[in-house]
Amino acid sequence: MTESVVRALYGKAKSLNLSSKKINVVPECISRLPNLSVLLLKNNSISTLPNELLYLHHLVELNLGNNALKELPAVLGHLESLKKLYLFSNQITAVPPDVIDGLQNLVVLNLNHNHIRRLPPEIKSLTRLRHLSVLDNQLEEVPAELGHLTSLTEINFTSNNLPSLPVQLYQCKELTKLHVARNKLTSLPEGIKALTKLQVLDVAGNKLSMFPVEFDSLPLKELYHEDNRFVRCEPMSSVQDVEVLMLKELAARFVLQQDRDMSSLVHRMLPYYPPLPELLANGSCCALCLNPFLTTWLECVHFVSVNKETKIRSSKTIPVRAFLCSYKCFNTEGHSYYSVAKK
Numbered sequence: 001m002t003e004s005v006v007r008a009l010y011g012k013a014k015s016l017n018l019s020s021k022k023i024n025v026v027p028e029c030i031s032r033l034p035n036l037s038v039l040l041l042k043n044n045s046i047s048t049l050p051n052e053l054l055y056l057h058h059l060v061e062l063n064l065g066n067n068a069l070k071e072l073p074a075v076l077g078h079l080e081s082l083k084k085l086y087l088f089s090n091q092i093t094a095v096p097p098d099v100i101d102g103l104q105n106l107v108v109l110n111l112n113h114n115h116i117r118r119l120p121p122e123i124k125s126l127t128r129l130r131h132l133s134v135l136d137n138q139l140e141e142v143p144a145e146l147g148h149l150t151s152l153t154e155i156n157f158t159s160n161n162l163p164s165l166p167v168q169l170y171q172c173k174e175l176t177k178l179h180v181a182r183n184k185l186t187s188l189p190e191g192i193k194a195l196t197k198l199q200v201l202d203v204a205g206n207k208l209s210m211f212p213v214e215f216d217s218l219p220l221k222e223l224y225h226e227d228n229r230f231v232r233c234e235p236m237s238s239v240q241d242v243e244v245l246m247l248k249e250l251a252a253r254f255v256l257q258q259d260r261d262m263s264s265l266v267h268r269m270l271p272y273y274p275p276l277p278e279l280l281a282n283g284s285c286c287a288l289c290l291n292p293f294l295t296t297w298l299e300c301v302h303f304v305s306v307n308k309e310t311k312i313r314s315s316k317t318i319p320v321r322a323f324l325c326s327y328k329c330f331n332t333e334g335h336s337y338y339s340v341a342k343k
């Protein structure tokens with residue numbers, strides 16, 4: 001090891017590879033390599049980093065994979081030029097906010113195979129991050145602030161304990177790959193069609209019963225969805241009583257309908273009653289008649305065949321959620337929306 005460092009010192013090296021050298025302690029003289037842009041320290045037994053590392057003002061890539069770190073060393077928060085940081089296969093349990101705050105130029109962050117339970121909201125400072133990988137950890141939640149990371153193209157949360165994903169995830173509009181296999185997801189948030197660049201989705205090994213509304217409009221090239229709890233298509237007839245809508249719902253439907261007409265009085269007056277547009281923004285529209293509704297709807301499912309071009313491991317038809325405005329629509333003939341029988 002000393003030999004490599006000495007050689008690097010003389011050569012004013014830009015990169016230094018100290019991987020698999022049985023290192024416990026990173027030599028402090030590394031600070032005398034101010035031109036270093038790549039530092040590889042993987043496959044060692046490193047448990048701390050010397051503060052001298054902060055003199056590496058040009059360090060772009062740091063690989064600390066497969067070491068003995070129990071936490072993210074504080075000195076990392078001062079490596080402002082860092083773009084790629086690999087910390088896989090350590091024993092890290094926490095990601096301290098102040099370290100994350102200092103890593104604003106990160107493009108790749110790999111935290112695979114650690115024991116992390118949560119990511120701090122401060123993750124929102126990583127606005128240049130493109131690849132975030134936290135595979136095989138113990139994540140129990142994902143902060144809503146993930147939605148600030150609008151440069152993200154790949155997310156990997158495979159093999160964690162996530163019961164849900166934040167709807168803000170759909171603000172990451174550059175996302176092309178989303179891996180959330182082997183978690184505890186019971187549903188994906190509504191609004192997924194905002195991910196107009198999503199090409200690979202892996203949700204295998206969760207507890208999903210169906211996909212969110214308009215899922216079939218995504219430009220997916222690969223979809224992995226085996227080992228879930230999807231509703232099956234076993235139609236049976238049922239008698240549905242026509243529901244009586246509450247006054248609030250009736251009024252909301254009327255206003256929403258009127259609001260579609262730019263020349264209507266309602267459309268022109270709504271901006272003068274600020275709480276109203278906010279309330280009405282929660283509305284949606286019927287998959288059949290396309291009329292609007294606010295809070296009363298029928299949750300239905302239809303079975304959609306996946307685009308022939310899409311690579312897929314199991315069945316070619318998938319259950320996709322749909323909302324209908326009323327039993328009146330549901331009872332019309334010639335559609336393929338089913339209500340879901342509760343067991």
Ligand SMILES: [Zn+2]
Nearest residue numbers: 286289325329
């Ligand atoms: Zn309808």
